[in-house]
Amino acid sequence: MTRSARRTRRTLQAAGVGAVALLTLSACSSSDDSSSSGSDSSASASSSPKLSGTVTVFAAASLKESFTALGKAFEEAHPGAKVTFNFGGSDTLAASITGGAPADVFASASPKTMKIVTDAGGASGTPATFVRNQLEIATLPGNPDKVASLRDLTKSGLKVVLCDKTVPCGAAAQKALDASGLKLTPVSYEEDVKAALNKVVLKEADAAVVYKTDVKAAGDKVEGVDFPESAGAVNDYPITLLKDSENADTAKAFIALVQSAEGQKVLTEAGFLKP
Incomplete structure (x- = not known):
């Protein structure tokens, strides 16, 4: 542990x-x-x-x-x-x-x-x-892709996962993206926040937009990146x-x-x- x-x-x-x-x-x-x-x-x-x-x-x-x-x-x-x-x-x-x-x-x-x-x-x-609860970006440990902002998630080749838009974490993520004028096409939409985070934990995705609480609960299995747009989607x-x-x-x-x-x-x- x-x-x-x-x-x-x-x-x-x-x-x-x-x-x-x-x-x-x-x-x-x-x-x-x-x-x-x-x-x-x-x-x-x-x-x-x-x-x-x-x-x-x-x-x-x-x-x-x-x-x-x-x-x-x-x-x-x-x-x-x-x-x-x-x-x-x-x-x-x-x-x-x-x-x-x-x-x-x-x-x-x-x-x-x-x-x-x-x-x-x-x-x-x-x-x-x-x-x-507030959103945070979960990346692989050490943040190898140098994700520092919500905009960075739109980089070509970066595998990003979001919660489905029908669940609260997905709706909040979409609200933050819309407010920023960003277009993001994830590799998958997941049924809940734990499923989205697990994609990063299993290294099936490079990053996911989840809650701060889930990043904290995952410990050193992921690294959290704050982004200012999350303040408007609590x-x-x-x-x-x-x-x-x-x-x-x-x-x-x-x-x-x-x-x-x-x-x-x-x-x-x-x-x-x-x-």
């Missing part, structure tokens, strides 16, 4: 332990505020020591490392509960939910893909933005309880953990931006 990977692992583990401590402490306390808001209600749900059963979370692929760590912390704090995940492209996940796939929570990488679910009446309440990530959830109390508790100080610590340490 590389030094960078070890640091990332330690950070997630430490934050996960902190999340467990937060939830355990909450379980031993009670609220004296009778005028709690909706978010306070969610937080109180997370403090219940009786939470149990399985919570199925459909989440954007870029959340895989962070949500996996939070899921483990949640299960340790609530031994009777289990969190299962379905990670993938947000558009595919939204289509599955509206098609009747059983799920309790949806965390999308863009408001547009979340709207697919809300327009179909699949959300319980109003989705809340919990983090944001994605908001909304999360919601789903209307057909069969385990709403436990699902609300998981959402509360994601939105808590400890949950936000895990996410920001992974490279996400605060909402």
